[in-house]
Amino acid sequence: MRRLAVLGAVIAVAILAAACLPPAPQPTAPAPTTTIKPATLHKGFDACAAPSTTTMSTWMASSPYTSVGIYIGGANRGCAQPNLTASWVNTVWKQGWKMLPIWVGPQAPCTTLGNTTKITSDPSQAYNQGWAQANAAADAANALGFLSAPIYYDLEAYPRGGTCTESIINFTNGWVRTLNYRGYSAGMYSSLCSGILDQAAAAGNAANSPLNAIWIAAWNNTPNIYGFTGSCALADSLWSNHQRVHQYMGGHNEAYGGVTINIDTNAVDGPTAPSY
Secondary structure (H helix, E strand, C coil): CEECCCCCCCCCCCCCCCCHHHCCCCCCCCCCCCCCCCCEEEEEEECCCCCCCCHHHHHHCCCCCCCEEEECCCCEEECCCCCCCCHHHHHHHCCCCEEEEEEEECCCCCCCCCCCCCCCCHHHHHHHHHHHHHHHHHHHHHHHCCCCCCEEEEECCCCCHHHHHHHHHHHHHHHHHHHHHHHHHHEEEEEEEHHHHHHHHHHHHCHHHCEEEEEEECCCCCCCCCEEEEEHCCCCCCCCCCEEEEEEEEEEEECCEEEEEEEEEEEEEEEEECCC
């Protein structure tokens, strides 16, 4: 997703001191399973700004899409959202759309993207930052009427390794445990070759809390959910119970019913709000 804000200056993220935090809730994310559920694919799109309800109605009637990713907040969200209100969500729900709420918070400590708020490079502090971001995302989702839903963290591509990866995994633990505690499913969007591989490696460690769902960015123009092989191989046995979304095409224009939107295209076999 290319939805990061171009910021004139780095926006400071408020991280509560550890002494002010309640005890960390117990992990509730399910352990990786080796039972692979056959994929049930739905076609989804995401656009930088939520389209008008009129456009959404037109696309529901004319397009092959049934789900939409929407950017509900975060310091690095790239577009203003004049349409995105609780009323918009309610109207679009009634039109039949399934939604994938997205939170664009701090990026990797080692990101090569400029002018972005970052996750702390101190792994010992990253959990608290994930906790804070999860609470902010849950509050935003709640205000839009998502009382129970998946929330996908948008973590753009980064160079893996060292304390950068360690900070991201600690951040993810805070993100997962806190969202689950708040009644939301915790997902993450990231590049297959960076964030997704780091999360897959971490899922094998019992000390970590695996994500409830992953949103794989791999622009291969193929709507596959499994079968990621080669240098960025991802085991089919991970997130194998209808827990995957695959963004297989990047930004391009599509038109239905005479209405054009610039979109990314996704194969959806993961949690949505409401569910399929």
